[in-house]
Amino acid sequence: MRSIAVASGKGGVGKTSVSLNLGLALAEKGLKVCVVDADVGMANLGILLGVDRAPISLHNVLTGEASMRDAVYDGPAGLNYVPAGLSTERIRRIDYGRLRAAVGELKSFDFVIIDCPSGLAPDAQAGIKAAKELLVVVTPEPSSLADALKVRSFAEKNGVRVAGFVYNMYYADAAEVSAKDMGTVLEAKLLAQSPIDANVRRASATQEPVFLKFPNTTFSQRMRVLAGELTGEPVDESKVKKDWLAELVEQITRIFRV
């Protein structure tokens, strides 16, 4: 079982979107995947899946009321997931020290993707420490870079290997921090990059994973690339069916970049 924490430091960079849709991209390859929503304070994974409430969630596991196996649900397209509860009850009784052992109960899966909260408060720290690898999600801003550096540093200090980073939501604007600069500063491998893709927001609004609602949109294709990088089966992007309109916009933006 490979356990990968998806973290960023900075909020709003697309961690949950990456966690969920990477999970679906891995499941599309026939792998057994479980995505864990470790953001017990601001649970969003269930919202992106259109799940209202789950009888047993990660909250129950971390308060010792249930085992992790009881909190695993069948999701779409062969994906499994562990939701965090939406309610703010029980938060005071949560013991984050249980998270690592709880993830260990999922050893029957090929991949466990842990969607971590933003920041580096104890809940985020527990999410990172519960995994063996870290995938950092960044957006092309210095603030994202600064926060990602802290997350990376914390992971290294706690023996979590940095698998690489995803460069997300870029405009290909000259003012942005480039993916190359990100990689140099983070000292991490760029595994996938995705420009701003309006279909991600559209899918979120309808509470369906973008990978299923818009399987050929740029973001979905890049999740396939990411899955390929993580499984050692790089995707030949020239052979991938693309959203031609989104691709055209991206190329025009690159050409006129100053």
Added chain:
Amino acid sequence: MNLPSGNALKTGLDVAVIDFFALLRELSDRKFSGYAAIATQGKYGIEEGTQVFDDGKPVASFYEYYAFRKMAVGGDAFKRVLNASTAIKGVIDVVELTNEQVQLAIAFNEAAIYIPSAAELRPRKIEFDPLFEEEFKFQSLSPTRDELLKKYKVSGAVAQPSAGDDGLPAVDDLLERLAGDDGE
């Protein structure tokens, strides 16, 4: 490179005409303290080298490529200063400083301290090498991590985070984020 304005001894010496090694010898004989600034037109833009002297001895060197906004210091700069002295187009100014001014200048630029060997100061014919400039052009295309940390002003983020480590985590931080929540 910022140095005190000092007292201009020689200005506008043409590099195409001047014998730089003879100049070095002259400044040595005079026990000159100050600097020789050599400005040339490189392929990509203006370059300026500064050779600092203390009592006639070369003691520190700087070489700046304005086009790339990069600077060499020390021994690397010294060889570029020698190279620039063989350029087709350029000028040299010689500015006198007090010993104290020289000491202060090199105290704030320790990385630039370089005392050439006798062999390096021996008069000889030097062919102009354009690769010095190309080398810096290449370097400017691939900034180092330290340069990027400074560029994006995130150097402080590489320090170890102060928030927690291996102890049992507490929920207090989470409760602060949920300010206004009544909890149970």
